[in-house]
Amino acid sequence: MTALKELEGLNYVPERQVQIRNEMPAPTTDLEQAKRDLDETGLAIMRGLFTPEEVQQLREAALEQAELEREQGVALFARPELGHHPTKGMIYTHVGSRIGRPLKDPTYQVVRFLVNKGREFIDLAKKPEFLALAYHAIGEEYHLSNATALVIRKGAPAQVLHRDQAVLSFETPRPSMLNLMMALGPYRADQGATLFVPGTHHGPAPRYAMGADGLVEVVEDVKAYPAEMEAGDVVFFESRVWHGQGPSVSDEMRVSISFIYNAHWWKPHENYPASIPNELYEQLDDEERALLGFKVFQHGTGTMMPRDPQDKRRNIGTAELPFIPELRRGNGKSAVPLDGEVEEW
Numbered sequence: 001m002t003a004l005k006e007l008e009g010l011n012y013v014p015e016r017q018v019q020i021r022n023e024m025p026a027p028t029t030d031l032e033q034a035k036r037d038l039d040e041t042g043l044a045i046m047r048g049l050f051t052p053e054e055v056q057q058l059r060e061a062a063l064e065q066a067e068l069e070r071e072q073g074v075a076l077f078a079r080p081e082l083g084h085h086p087t088k089g090m091i092y093t094h095v096g097s098r099i100g101r102p103l104k105d106p107t108y109q110v111v112r113f114l115v116n117k118g119r120e121f122i123d124l125a126k127k128p129e130f131l132a133l134a135y136h137a138i139g140e141e142y143h144l145s146n147a148t149a150l151v152i153r154k155g156a157p158a159q160v161l162h163r164d165q166a167v168l169s170f171e172t173p174r175p176s177m178l179n180l181m182m183a184l185g186p187y188r189a190d191q192g193a194t195l196f197v198p199g200t201h202h203g204p205a206p207r208y209a210m211g212a213d214g215l216v217e218v219v220e221d222v223k224a225y226p227a228e229m230e231a232g233d234v235v236f237f238e239s240r241v242w243h244g245q246g247p248s249v250s251d252e253m254r255v256s257i258s259f260i261y262n263a264h265w266w267k268p269h270e271n272y273p274a275s276i277p278n279e280l281y282e283q284l285d286d287e288e289r290a291l292l293g294f295k296v297f298q299h300g301t302g303t304m305m306p307r308d309p310q311d312k313r314r315n316i317g318t319a320e321l322p323f324i325p326e327l328r329r330g331n332g333k334s335a336v337p338l339d340g341e342v343e344e345w
């Protein structure tokens with residue numbers, strides 16, 4: 001008899017038996033090798049995916065956006081010497097994080113929602129090798145969770161080692177997300193190259209304690225290795241492997257783009273169905289909308305309803321819903337049947 005979980009459509013993915021390696025993988029141009037590295041070490045570095053011109057164009061676009069966000073007082077940045085904001089929370093775990101205009105170059109700046117900030121970033125998120133490794137790691141349907149540019153400058157402290165799926169309080173047999181970091185210039189240890197503890201993707205999660213300086217630190221005494229890369233290299237890492245941004249002591253900026261893809265049932269970091277401008281929505285094809293989380297795969301997770309009778313945003317992969325407001329006799333509001341027609345059965 002066929003086991004229920006093996007029936008078509010139930011997303012049964014057999015677990016892979018892998019030999020865990022506690023060493024950094026070498027950069028590779030071979031996608032199959034990258035898949036093996038990801039399985040065995042929790043990360044993989046790919047080389048040769050981009051021309052120098054492509055890297056330069058992405059770098060210029062990311063840096064121009066970052067500069068204008070600073071100029072226009074809407075930058076998400078950190079300057080550790082500022083300490084905690086008197087009233088507001090931190091951006092991620094970065095001490096001295098602020099939203100506004102930095103009065104001097106911040107040690108950390110993140111440009112979020114890149115998909116709203118240039119067609120080239122959406123095209124980049126569709127790179128076949130990125131999608132192949134996302135599917136390989138996650139093992140089922142997924143969509144984009146996060147698209148950011150990062151600029152790290154001298155004085156940036158090391159980020160606390162963490163797992164990207166740290167919100168889960170239990171171990172998972174597969175990762176819920178695949179993260180990648182593309183180097184848009186040199187990506188050396190002295191510039192804060194991402195640090196990894198290879199082989200930690202098969203658990204347990206790091207434990208944390210408050211250090212003498214009042215900052216959170218990892219209890220385990222582990223060796224973390226920098227993923228040093230050339231411009232255009234990409235490090236892919238699954239959401240269970242321990243990692244964190246390294247400290248920068250260099251006058252040369254570290255510039256990178258990060259994408260996270262997550263399993264279709266995971267709450268994404270960036271809620272694109274709620275956040276992308278109408279103008280962009282209308283330019284996207286169905287494949288792109290699916291990548292941004294508009295597709296409903298199974299069990300109705302992520303179902304949308306029109307926000308007003310004119311709303312054009314729709315799910316893909318499930319029945320379209322009509323606009324239905326609060327209906328009370330005499331409140332003057334009405335529902336709008338689909339296509340203006342009521343089906344009677």
Ligand SMILES: O=C(O)CCC(=O)C(=O)O
Nearest residue numbers: 150193194243244245246
């Ligand atoms: O910037 C990096 O090197 C790593 C970033 C990261 O892991 C994070 O922000 O969670």
